Amino acid sequence: MIKHSVTLTKQSLGFWFIVNKGNVYLTEAGKIPRGTLASLQVAAEPEQICWLGEYQQQPCYLLVDHDQVADQAMWHSARSLLSEDEQLFQLAARALQVALFLQTHRFCGQCGSAMHLVNWELAVLCNRCGHRCYPRIAPCVLVGITRPGQILLARSSRHKTGSFSILAGFVESAETLEQAAVREVKEEVGVDIINLNYIGSQPWPFPHSLMTGFTADYQQGDIVCQPNEIEEAAWFDFNNLPQIPPVETLSGRIIHHLQRKNVK
Ligand SMILES: [Zn+2]
Incomplete structure (x- = not known):
């Protein structure tokens, strides 16, 4: 199960899947950035981050909809990770799908109220009418x-x-x-x-x-x-x-x- 909320500090280490408009941010070497949150080129608040899973015994996090990295050359389709190992591609696939889910489920489809993330599973919930949505597959x-x-x-x-x-x-x-x-x-x-x-x-x-x-x-x-x-x-x-x-x-x-x- 994907947990959405994690306790993070600027010194938290991991792999960072930074997603914007359906693309994922890769380093100049074409890799998913790895290091502390503070070492990233983007300034992210810990509450904007979702836990995605583990890769090479390190945690992987999703940073949603970041357009602070202006250099278009750094944004790639997940297709460019297909030739990497399967697990990495799978994590990138999950990052993109969760990012899209969060972006497209800000309001309740039933009553139009704002949706909120629930913290025990990856889902959004409408507090007004109880409508709940999971990532679409x-x-x-x-x-x-x-x-x-x-x-x-x-x-x-x-x-x-x-x-x-x-x-x-x-x-x-x-x-x-x-x-x-x-x-x-x-x-x-x-x-x-x-x-x-x-x-x-x-x-x-x-x-x-x-x-x-x-x-x-x-x-x-x-x-x-x-x-x-x-x-x-x-x-x-x-x-x-x-x-x-x-x-x-x-x-x-x-x-x-x-x-x-x-x-x-
Ligand atoms: Zn509702």
């Missing part, structure tokens, strides 16, 4: 679809030409992950799939997704791309893949996993 399914020797890859309208990935979509209300996978594939490329297998998951803080990954076998249907959503989609031979996501991402991991299985 949007589950998303990724599906790697194969038929003998080939994988179905697509390029969404958000991705640049030549860059392909497996299909992805958000889970809707009251839907299982498996139902979402089957529905998204049908909607986006018009094909039916069978033999869904769960592979793993990855937090994805852009802005608050949880990626869940599956593989599936192609069953039937010709590829028909969903207008305005999928720019192009095709079957690719495993020994002749286009540009795909890096292996640090769950989609990249699934493609490599399927490639190893299919190319002997």
